[in-house]
Amino acid sequence: MSTFFIRTATPRDMAAVSELLAETWQATYGAIYDAERVAEITGMWHTEKALRARLGQPDSEFLVADDGTRLGGMAFARAASDDRTLLVLHHLYVRPDAQGQGVGTDLFSEIAGCFPQATRIRVEVEEANDKAVGFYVGLGFARVGTSDGGIGLPALVFERPLGAFDA
Numbered sequence: 831m832s833t834f835f836i837r838t839a840t841p842r843d844m845a846a847v848s849e850l851l852a853e854t855w856q857a858t859y860g861a862i863y864d865a866e867r868v869a870e871i872t873g874m875w876h877t878e879k880a881l882r883a884r885l886g887q888p889d890s891e892f893l894v895a896d897d898g899t900r901l902g903g904m905a906f907a908r909a910a911s912d913d914r915t916l917l918v919l920h921h922l923y924v925r926p927d928a929q930g931q932g933v934g935t936d937l938f939s940e941i942a943g944c945f946p947q948a949t950r951i952r953v954e955v956e957e958a959n960d961k962a963v964g965f966y967v968g969l970g971f972a973r974v975g976t977s978d979g980g981i982g983l984p985a986l987v988f989e990r991p992l993g994a995f996d997a
């Protein structure tokens with residue numbers, strides 16, 4: 831049972847989210863890619879400035895898991911289609927020492943529930959990331975294809991339906 835509660839992110843969280851992502855990316859992808867490549871990617875995507883630009887994007891939601899003293903995880907999702915039926919989960923990261931306590935599941939449930947018009951949710955997962963693949967399969971996701979990950983990092987594409995009783 832985790833002590834983290836889920837809330838909407840604010841601009842003041844972005845420095846802590848940036849630090850959380852740097853730590854979690856090194857722990858997750860440092861073994862898959864070299865540390866330099868991971869640092870390069872986090873330096874592009876996960877700066878405070880880049881994260882602030884995501885806050886308040888139309889049809890998106892940015893959540894953090896907070897225990898009152900620090901952030902344990904974050905999630906960002908955005909509707910991908912004009913009719914808002916397809917939701918894309920762009921980020922879901924839980925700090926290594928907060929993993930395995932239900933924080934990821936809580937973030938997922940909360941963010942999925944923020945998009946009542948969505949009927950499907952999609953996520954891309956690095957193939958070698960067994961933990962994340964196990965997590966999403968456990969949540970009912972099924973593999974629907976592959977992707978180049980946008981920047982040449984190949985990924986598996988997973989989807990699952992969303993419905994009134996899912997959140």
Ligand SMILES: CC(C)(COP(=O)(O)OP(=O)(O)OC[C@H]1O[C@@H](n2cnc3c(N)ncnc32)[C@H](O)[C@@H]1OP(=O)(O)O)[C@@H](O)C(=O)NCCC(=O)NCCS
Pocket residue numbers: 854858922923924925928929930931932933934935936953954955956959960961962964965966968
């Ligand atoms: C993947 C991640 C988001 C899961 O969050 P979490 O808080 O650790 O997950 P939870 O505690 O909510 O676990 C929920 C379920 O996931 C599955 N799961 C978790 N860790 C797992 C592992 N190592 N192997 C297989 N399944 C796993 C289990 O089914 C678990 O349910 P259970 O506790 O009843 O067994 C988190 O581990 C993480 O951030 N990892 C690093 C970053 C990452 O890979 N993010 C996803 C990028 S797409």
